Amino acid sequence: MVYVIKVGGNVIDNPALLDRFLADFAAVPGKKILIHGGGKIATRIGDKLGIESKYIDGRRITDADTIDVVTMVYGGLVNKQVVAQLQAKGCNAIGLTGADANIIPAVKRPVKTIDYGFVGDIPAGAVQAAPIKLLLDAGLTPVFSPLTHDGNGQILNTNADTIAASLAVALSAHYPVRLIYCFEKKGVLRNAADDDSVINLINRDIYKTLLAEGVLSDGILPKLDNAFSAIESGVKEVLIGHANDVRNNTTEAVAGTLIC
Amino acid sequence: MVYVIKVGGNVIDNPALLDRFLADFAAVPGKKILIHGGGKIATRIGDKLGIESKYIDGRRITDADTIDVVTMVYGGLVNKQVVAQLQAKGCNAIGLTGADANIIPAVKRPVKTIDYGFVGDIPAGAVQAAPIKLLLDAGLTPVFSPLTHDGNGQILNTNADTIAASLAVALSAHYPVRLIYCFEKKGVLRNAADDDSVINLINRDIYKTLLAEGVLSDGILPKLDNAFSAIESGVKEVLIGHANDVRNNTTEAVAGTLIC
Numbered sequence: 001m002v003y004v005i006k007v008g009g010n011v012i013d014n015p016a017l018l019d020r021f022l023a024d025f026a027a028v029p030g031k032k033i034l035i036h037g038g039g040k041i042a043t044r045i046g047d048k049l050g051i052e053s054k055y056i057d058g059r060r061i062t063d064a065d066t067i068d069v070v071t072m073v074y075g076g077l078v079n080k081q082v083v084a085q086l087q088a089k090g091c092n093a094i095g096l097t098g099a100d101a102n103i104i105p106a107v108k109r110p111v112k113t114i115d116y117g118f119v120g121d122i123p124a125g126a127v128q129a130a131p132i133k134l135l136l137d138a139g140l141t142p143v144f145s146p147l148t149h150d151g152n153g154q155i156l157n158t159n160a161d162t163i164a165a166s167l168a169v170a171l172s173a174h175y176p177v178r179l180i181y182c183f184e185k186k187g188v189l190r191n192a193a194d195d196d197s198v199i200n201l202i203n204r205d206i207y208k209t210l211l212a213e214g215v216l217s218d219g220i221l222p223k224l225d226n227a228f229s230a231i232e233s234g235v236k237e238v239l240i241g242h243a244n245d246v247r248n249n250t251t252e253a254v255a256g257t258l259i260c
Numbered sequence: 261m262v263y264v265i266k267v268g269g270n271v272i273d274n275p276a277l278l279d280r281f282l283a284d285f286a287a288v289p290g291k292k293i294l295i296h297g298g299g300k301i302a303t304r305i306g307d308k309l310g311i312e313s314k315y316i317d318g319r320r321i322t323d324a325d326t327i328d329v330v331t332m333v334y335g336g337l338v339n340k341q342v343v344a345q346l347q348a349k350g351c352n353a354i355g356l357t358g359a360d361a362n363i364i365p366a367v368k369r370p371v372k373t374i375d376y377g378f379v380g381d382i383p384a385g386a387v388q389a390a391p392i393k394l395l396l397d398a399g400l401t402p403v404f405s406p407l408t409h410d411g412n413g414q415i416l417n418t419n420a421d422t423i424a425a426s427l428a429v430a431l432s433a434h435y436p437v438r439l440i441y442c443f444e445k446k447g448v449l450r451n452a453a454d455d456d457s458v459i460n461l462i463n464r465d466i467y468k469t470l471l472a473e474g475v476l477s478d479g480i481l482p483k484l485d486n487a488f489s490a491i492e493s494g495v496k497e498v499l500i501g502h503a504n505d506v507r508n509n510t511t512e513a514v515a516g517t518l519i520c
Contacts, residue, residue: 045332049308068337072305075355076336077328080407080415084359088413094361094391099344100354101400131354131400138394140361147340153348155340 002031002175003250006164008183009037011243024247026089031136035144035164038078042070062117062157071155074145093141098148101131106148106156120148120156127170165226172234182243187257192217201258227259262291262435263510266424268443269297271503284507286349291396295404295424298338302330322377322417331415334405353401358408361391366408366416380408380416387430425486432494442503447517452477487519
């Protein structure tokens with residue numbers, strides 16, 4: 001089994017949560033990959049540099065100044081600090097972007113009504129599994145920042161959840177893959193105000209019912225869409241759970257929400 | 261032959277020079293490694309962030325704020341832009357720091373009269389050749405930013421010339437290695453004011469004579485010390501030359517200064 005584990009920006013931004021998460025992640029045996037966010041830190045550094053963060057519908061607009069900021073913060077500051085901390089915990093991490101070894105060639109999002117700027121979408125089948133397999137089989141743990149490239153020299157900003165799903169799909173041709181989304185909730189909640197209202201299992205039918213009931217928060221919908229898309233493309237299991245539960249979620253005794 | 265090629269900050273900081281250099285580097289056939297600087301860009305970003313660059317004897321003092329700046333700029337902005345540009349030129353680059361795959365474990369420089377802060381020195385024999393060999397043998401081109409780590413979670417700032425020499429020495433146990441220092445002069449100059457006064461060959465005896473004559477500029481001395489140290493530790497050839505001559509300097513028709 002390969003564990004493809006995504007950890008969100010709220011964990012990355014909290015040193016105590018991050019330290020605990022990285023210790024748990026380092027303790028996961030076998031082959032594993034980490035994908036991290038870092039949006040809040042990018043926003044803070046951008047503010048200090050006088051570069052305003054712009055969003056439309058919750059998505060960052062990545063202009064020329066902003067792609068430099070996220071390249072620095074995601075690809076440099078966050079990625080290399082995570083790698084150094086994993087090394088200290090005995091995990092032989094190697095930090096990457098999608099440009100490295102051409103692992104994730106992407107396409108700059110076409111301008112329709114909104115110009116998202118230097119944002120990359122990943123075409124189906126674009127991810128190169130061979131270099132990841134090379135690293136995993138050598139006992140290394142790839143750590144991805146949410147950056148891709150266009151093949152013409154331009155770094156692109158790509159959603160970390162999407163990168164995680166794309167990597168999981170590409171690797172599922174070579175290994176059984178469990179994709180785990182770690183965030184600051186215990187799973188998909190039936191009641192956003194009740195942290196213990198975790199829905200243990202969601203399949204397509206249950207998802208339709210939940211959507212009809214209108215109980216799911218807006219933030220979770222892209223994660224669920226990514227999850228179903230990954231499963232339909234060959235990923236064995238998808239889990240959504242708390243960063244503190246990552247160790248359990250790589251065993252049979254899963255916490256959080258199982259998508260199937 | 262493996263070419264270990266270091267390119268200095270003045271080239272990195274000049275888009276036209278950099279583009280030409282990367283095109284020439286991409287065209288070098290066979291196994292190769294790039295090590296880049298980036299100090300001027302780090303200084304500019306640090307200035308914008310209100311972090312003053314401090315130097316003693318030409319060496320950057322790396323306090324806690326500064327190590328974050330160089331981690332962002334060297335490990336993120338410069339490294340990932342170089343990787344994306346090499347990918348566009350058909351070179352399958354993979355960007356790394358010394359923390360990645362634990363390739364360059366270093367030791368924080370002890371405080372004697374000067375506290376250099378988060379600066380890393382590389383103990384003899386510390387560089388791990390195995391992960392570099394894995395990448396080279398898979399047809400990948402490692403691109404190193406001048407960062408190492410202490411094994412306890414701390415990124416350290418390490419001189420790029422020193423990293424290049426250390427990598428060249430470690431690889432010389434596995435391959436014949438030519439170490440090439442590329443900068444904005446045509447080689448080691450007999451007369452700093454005359455760009456065409458290149459000394460074609462320097463050995464230990466000639467070096468002693470040149471030192472006695474006092475004709476060498478201060479900036480070149482650490483490069484020459486690194487070069488002799490590398491040769492004494494197994495590196496086959498060391499060249500010092502212009503970034504524009506990198507393609508020639510990977511053939512027999514070398515330009516620049518050969519150290520032997």
